[in-house]
Every structure is written in structure tokens, then in C-alpha cells.
Amino acid sequence: MNLVADEELMLQVRNGDSETLGVLFDRYHAPLFNFYARLMGDRGVSEDLVQEVFLRILRYRQSYQPGTPFRPWIYQIARNARMDHYRKNPRQVAFQAEMVPPVAPPDAAQQAQEANLLHRALLQLPEEKREILILARFQELKYGEIAGLLGCELNTVKTRIHRALQDLRKAFRMLEQGMPASGCGPAGPDISLRRAGQ
């Protein structure tokens, strides 16, 4: 199967063929929804934000530059939409545990238990760390593309991923031992991780 490249489709959208955006919607709806839902833990808000991303693509389609890789571009829009969402709705820290996996059949009980703990550990990380882990693990972005998104160097991205993974591991193991993972906050002073604009 020979799929038309995202960039080619986006150029068609840019040149006025808005219908083609439907194809990109089908390709990117699930990844973007998963990105938001994993990061923010609220399916309703996640869906609203995905819709907002595609509306912004419509509005800003003429600012898409030919030759720009599409995937990092749409994730940039997605991050901006999330920032704007926080600006309008000041941070609600309490998570709705909507994503907690459903009760699993007995043979998968162990795995379900681990997934549950891992999910809780992930939600305990500061959002910056959770975001970079999600981007690196689930969203098929190259490290260089993540660096572009976050506005930092490639090596910084790798360092941040490693630190976030270490924190996740500590939080996960503590939960496994039945302890509240209180020690999983930012490990040491890490000025570079301060949220921009706050």
C-alpha cells in the first residue's frame, strides 16, 4: 500500500482543499488523543483539544511551509493548544483516574496490576517529565524532533528522558512495595525543566 505522505496532504490542505484534512484527521486523531489523555488524564478535555488542533490547522494552514515535516508541526500545534487550555483553565492538579485499566481476566491479572501501578507512577511525575516520556515512548517522534518541539538541544532531550525514566522507575518500585511515592519529585535542582511562561 502506497500512502500519500502527510506533507503532501497538508500541502493540498494549504492550497485550499480542506476536505483532505479529513485524511490527516484519521491518521492523527488517535495518536493525538492518546498523547493528551496520557498526559492530562481527562478524555473529554483530550477530545476537545484534538478538535481544537484540527481547527487551528484549518485556520493556520497557509502558515504551513512546504518541506516542513508534518508530524513535529502538528505536535507543536498540539502543545500550544494545551498551553492555551491551561491558560484558560488554571491547572486542576487532581487527576480523574479514567485511564486506569479495566478489570482484566485472571491470567492477565499480574500484568494489569503492573500497568495500573505504572500508570499511577506516571501520573505522579511532574508534567514536564511525563510529557517527555510520552513523546519519546508512544508518539513516534525522533529525539531531534522532540528537541525542536521543546526548544532545546538533542543532548538535553536525552538527559531529560533518562532522568524522567529514573524518576518513573523509583515511583513505580515504591508503589509496588506499597509505599506512597513521595520521593519522586524533581531529582535535584533542575532549572532547565521549569515550565516556560510560569
Next chain:
Amino acid sequence: MNCEKIAELLPDFLRGGLERERAEMVEQHLERCAECRDDVDVWQKLALLPAPEAVADSRARFDAVLQAYQAGRAQPEFPASTAGEKAPRRKVFDWLRTPAAALAWSIALLAIGFFAGNGMSRTTSHSEDLAVMRSELSSMRQLVVLSMLQQQSASERLQGVSYSQREAQLDPQVLAALLHTLRHDSNVDVRLAALDALSRHSGQPQVRRGVTDALQNQQSPLVQVALIDQLLEWRDPDLAQRLRDLQRTPDLNPVVRERAEWAINKIQ
């Protein structure tokens, strides 16, 4: 090889992006180091996390937005503004007046000035220099925004608007230019984008006033609906009255009329 060295390689290792020799080095370390091994284990376990369950009717909702958008764009536009479409003219040195060239020039001049100044006086600290340079760069970017907003092509003006969103603070002149764009730009997308950009500066009274005033003169239903939504979000105290005034406009688009009604109910 110690953990510190491995840390540099681990992210690439996790994605299978290391060449064989270095991958083997990491593997050897993992055999000896329980903590690093555990990091890798947890990374792999992340695959256990189920994908969040999607929301139904997502595509239908998108299709509705797309249709509304296309219908909104098909509405007649008001005549091209003065900033609009003059006959194309190209002169040999026109490229020097493009925003990109302006930015390049400005940065080059700033860098020359910065290093020259740095050479002459070493009294200020490095971080102070950087702070000054950053703020100058920011005002220069704002100059570029101003210049892009006056370009003939809609796509360049649109870029100017999105460029303005990189700055947390905007000068009053830039805000005024965005407000002018919101009211008078000949292109709907540029007006919508300007509203988006302005919505981030609601703390400025000038912005609130300007956006509120834009409602009455706006011709495109798409922009009118977006304006109503924005003003509702800001809880503008006079909004109900303004919406009633708007509803008295003859030939008001039915969608806009309906949105105004909905917003009035929402306020009460």
C-alpha cells in the same frame, strides 16, 4: 563503563538506535548494574499501558466543524482593505525588505554591536549581557511581526500573526497592529488568527476594548462567532447589551444570530 556514560547512550539504546559496538557496551553494563537494568525494564513495561479509550463520534464532530468552516468561508467578503491586494511589484532589492532579510540584518547588527561592546567593556556580567541581548532580540522579533503584518500576501501576514505568539509580552504597537488586523484584514483566516493571538493578552485593557469593538463591524460570520465565544470567555460585563445590539443588525447571518442568542442565555 559507568552509569554516567551509559546514561548518554541509554535513550538511543532503548529505541534500538545504537550501532552494534556501543549497544554491546550498554548490554554488558546492564548485566552488572541492577539500577540501569531496572530503568530499561520499566521503559519496556510502559508498553503494558493500554491505549486510552477513544471518544465516540469524533470524526462526525470534526466533519461538522469542517462543514461550518467551509460554509463560513463561502460567505461574501467585504472589499479588500487598503493593506490588501495592490498590483504586484518586484524590484531588484525588494528581497532586502522581506521580514526574513530584515531579521537577518537586525541579528547581524545586534551581534556585531554585542561583541564589539563586549570587547570594549568587560564590567557587566555575562548573564546581564545575555539578558539585554534577549530583550533586544524580543523587541526585534516584534518589529518583524509589525513588518509581516503589512505584507501583501495573506500567508505572510498569517505568519506574522503566528510569529507574534512566540512572545509572552507584546508592545502596545504590536497589539494595536493585531487589533487593526482583526478589524480590517481582507482575509478571514488572518483575522481569525489575529483573534487567537489577541486572546492571550486579555490582561491588557487595550486588547479587551479593541476586541469588543470589533464585534459590531465584523462581516464574516466565522469571525463573528469566534468573537462572541471569546467575549463570553472573558465575561465582558456589557456583552449581553452588545449582543442585543448585534442582533438588531439587518441581514445578520442566522448562525451568528443563533450564537448570540445562545451566549445571551449563557450569561443569564
